[in-house]
Amino acid sequence: MEKFAWVNLLYDFYGQLLTDHQRKFVELYYGQDLSLGEIAEHYQVTRQAIHDVLKRAESALFKYEEKLGLAGRFIEQRKRLQRALQILDEAKADRISEARKIINEAIELF
Amino acid sequence: MEKFAWVNLLYDFYGQLLTDHQRKFVELYYGQDLSLGEIAEHYQVTRQAIHDVLKRAESALFKYEEKLGLAGRFIEQRKRLQRALQILDEAKADRISEARKIINEAIELF
Numbered sequence: 001m002e003k004f005a006w007v008n009l010l011y012d013f014y015g016q017l018l019t020d021h022q023r024k025f026v027e028l029y030y031g032q033d034l035s036l037g038e039i040a041e042h043y044q045v046t047r048q049a050i051h052d053v054l055k056r057a058e059s060a061l062f063k064y065e066e067k068l069g070l071a072g073r074f075i076e077q078r079k080r081l082q083r084a085l086q087i088l089d090e091a092k093a094d095r096i097s098e099a100r101k102i103i104n105e106a107i108e109l110f
Numbered sequence: 111m112e113k114f115a116w117v118n119l120l121y122d123f124y125g126q127l128l129t130d131h132q133r134k135f136v137e138l139y140y141g142q143d144l145s146l147g148e149i150a151e152h153y154q155v156t157r158q159a160i161h162d163v164l165k166r167a168e169s170a171l172f173k174y175e176e177k178l179g180l181a182g183r184f185i186e187q188r189k190r191l192q193r194a195l196q197i198l199d200e201a202k203a204d205r206i207s208e209a210r211k212i213i214n215e216a217i218e219l220f
Binding site for chain 2: 013014016017064067068070073076077080081083084087088090091095096098099102103105106109110
C-alpha cells in the first residue's frame, strides 16, 4: 500500500489518540489533500512547522500500528472476506445473497 | 458481555498500550484468573496495591475503547460473520465450503 493511503488507514484506526493539533493537520494534508504550502498559508505558520507536526503525527500512528497491528489485520481480513464474496458470486443460490449482504455489512463496519 | 470477558477482550485489542507493570497484573488477574490475594502474596505487596494497578489499567483500556471503539466493532462484525456462516451451512453447495473456510479465517484474524 502506498504511503498516503496507509497513513489515511492508520488515521482511521488510531486518529483519536493523536492531539487535536495533530488531527487537524493530518485531516487537511492526508484527508483533504491540501499541500504543506496551502496549510501553512491558511494558518500563517511556516511549512516547516506543519511538516514537523505531520512527522510527529505519522510517527505516533506508526508506533500504534507497530504495537497493536490492527490496521494490518484489517487489511488481511478484508482480502479474505472479498475472496469469500467472489466465491459466493460464482455459486448463485437462494440464501447466498443473504450471506453476501451480511459479509458486506461486516466489511463496512470498519 | 460480562465485565471479566469484556476486560479480556479490551486487553487483546489495547493491552500493548499499557505499561509492563499493568500488563503483568492484568494477565494474572484477568488472563490466568488468579485472585488479588494470590497475586499480592506472590509479589509481596498489599491487595490494595494490586487493586489500584488493575483499576488504572481498566480505566486506560476503557478510555482506549471509548476513543477508538474497535472492540465494539469487532463484536458486531463477528455477529454478522457468524450469521453468514449459519446461512452458508444451510445452503450446502460446492464452492460454499471454500467460502466458509475463508470467513472463518477472517474471524480468527482478530
